[in-house]
Amino acid sequence: MQDGRTAWLQQEIDNLKSAGLYNHIRTLDSPMDAWVTIDGRRLLNFCANNYLGLANHPRITQAARDGIENYGVGPGAVRSIAGTTSLHVQLEQRLAEFKNAEACITFQSGFTANLATIPALVGPGDLIFSDELNHASIIDGCRLSRAEVVRYAHNDVADLRRVIAERTDYKRRLIITDGVFSMDGDIAPLDKIAGVAEEHGIMLMVDDAHGEGVLGRGGRGIVDHFGLHGRVDVEVGTLSKAFGVVGGLVAGKAIIIEWLRQRGRPFLFSSAMTAPDTAACIEAVAILGESTELIDRLWANAELFRKEMQAMGFNTGFSQTPIVPVMLGEASLAQQFSRRLFEEGVFAMAIGFPTVARGKARIRVMNSAAHNLADIEIALETFSRVGRELGVIS
Ligand SMILES: Cc1ncc(COP(=O)(O)O)c(C=O)c1O
Structure with a gap:
């Protein structure tokens, strides 16, 4: 219910929406893992900080x-x-x-x-x-x-x-x-x-x-x-x-x-x-x-993903760790890229201003030991397809 005391909040929320800064929060109907269920669909998950896949171990x-x-x-x-x-x-x-x-x-x-x-x-x-x-x-x-x-x-x-x-x-x-x-x-x-x-x-x-x-x-x-x-x-x-x-x-x-x-x-x-x-x-x-098994797998996955993305022509910024930003520049492009990935079955979040500087919007890819080689291959193939479609790579 809105009244005179809180009407200003509607204005603030409308401002966020018109600036493209409103957080639309996805709801998961499954444990946090390599694959998650959102709106009844199985998606390959590259959003979580679940580096070692322990969240559902x-x-x-x-x-x-x-x-x-x-x-x-x-x-x-x-x-x-x-x-x-x-x-x-x-x-x-x-x-x-x-x-x-x-x-x-x-x-x-x-x-x-x-x-x-x-x-x-x-x-x-x-x-x-x-x-x-x-x-x-x-x-x-x-x-x-x-x-x-x-x-x-x-x-x-x-x-x-x-x-x-x-x-x-x-x-x-x-x-x-x-x-x-x-x-x-x-x-x-x-x-x-x-x-x-x-x-x-x-x-x-x-x-x-x-x-x-x-x-x-x-x-x-x-x-x-x-x-x-x-x-x-x-x-x-x-x-x-x-x-x-x-x-x-x-x-x-x-x-x-x-x-x-x-x-x-x-x-x-x-x-x-x-x-x-x-x-x-x-x-x-x-x-x-x-054992270092999970950590070794995490780093192997991350290095493979980064190397292949760079080989395709993507800019992965300054990444030295399993966090791999895919630099896209404009926030609107990053959002469109993330939306297309989602439609194609890959869950990877667009990050833009104010979380990062203007003009430095990106898809932030969080690698995990929960992913297997087939998962990484699916992700690379999907990034390649969407990247070519949106003119990010040729
Ligand atoms: C550098 C840094 N510090 C602290 C936190 C907060 O951690 P927690 O989610 O346990 O509150 C985060 C989480 O994103 C982080 O990235």
Whole structure:
């Protein structure tokens, strides 16, 4: 029902629609997997962050059922009052061991992990140096902290040095970067950034949401990828992408993790991950610890897809990871491309302004170990057909 107080919202929504920025949300009637069911049709799925295909893995779903059997569903309270079960403690210990970090704490999501961590480390009078393409949850965490945010050019260590040198008025300082950038699939030069942080005595935080389970030995993340153990103060991650479940994690120095248990507001004021989520995440860590099979398949799929797309004449931007953007330029072309793919049985999302800069619209292809070779071949053939039809390749 609309009344005078909310009529402005209809205007805002109409504006979004006429600017082509309105989110039309697809509804799935199947588990998240290589193939999904939408509107009664089976579609080959290249939209999910389900890097290792764990979202519907039989061991993960069984672990969730066992979690319910032993611990029920709801956590009943926030972690600091009565919401911490032995499952939560076990998950944090396993994650700290897996990542070779001093300690780990979990949150309800990667988003809340950032909202907890940044304001716990910096506040008014402090400075944050933030990559200009950092994720929205980092941007919101920075805003909540009320520290001053100084942006540096994307992945540009010289520019980071420049902005650091310009500022002498601060109490504390923190550098924050995404590990893998979710729209371009490129990797932060964390080794060089860690050198700058050490040189200037600045705290360093990385958000490795798209690197967890993907980069490093056996998916141990970006810190492991660059061999930076002990040199990055705090690493934020998510359990909703490669781990296939939901939840957030913060790993790093024990003193920071202890502080987050005292001052991380989403830890103190919002209920914990549920028992089935937590049990499923413990199983995901076990699967990653046992074998690199899924990670090897993920990378093989991604490399094959990228190589063949480039050979056909598509521009795959700066991708270095299983995130492969197919650069198309205009948002209208990206939307038309995505629509045609959908009609042809491939689900791959168009991304345009404001998520990426104007003129940089793309189809973002998320590769997964859930895909087999036949799936990749179908995708390549469909991209080729639609690409020729729309004049993107010849
Ligand atoms: C870099 C980055 N950080 C945080 C998040 C949020 O993770 P979650 O979905 O667990 O809240 C995302 C999710 O897209 C992300 O890409």
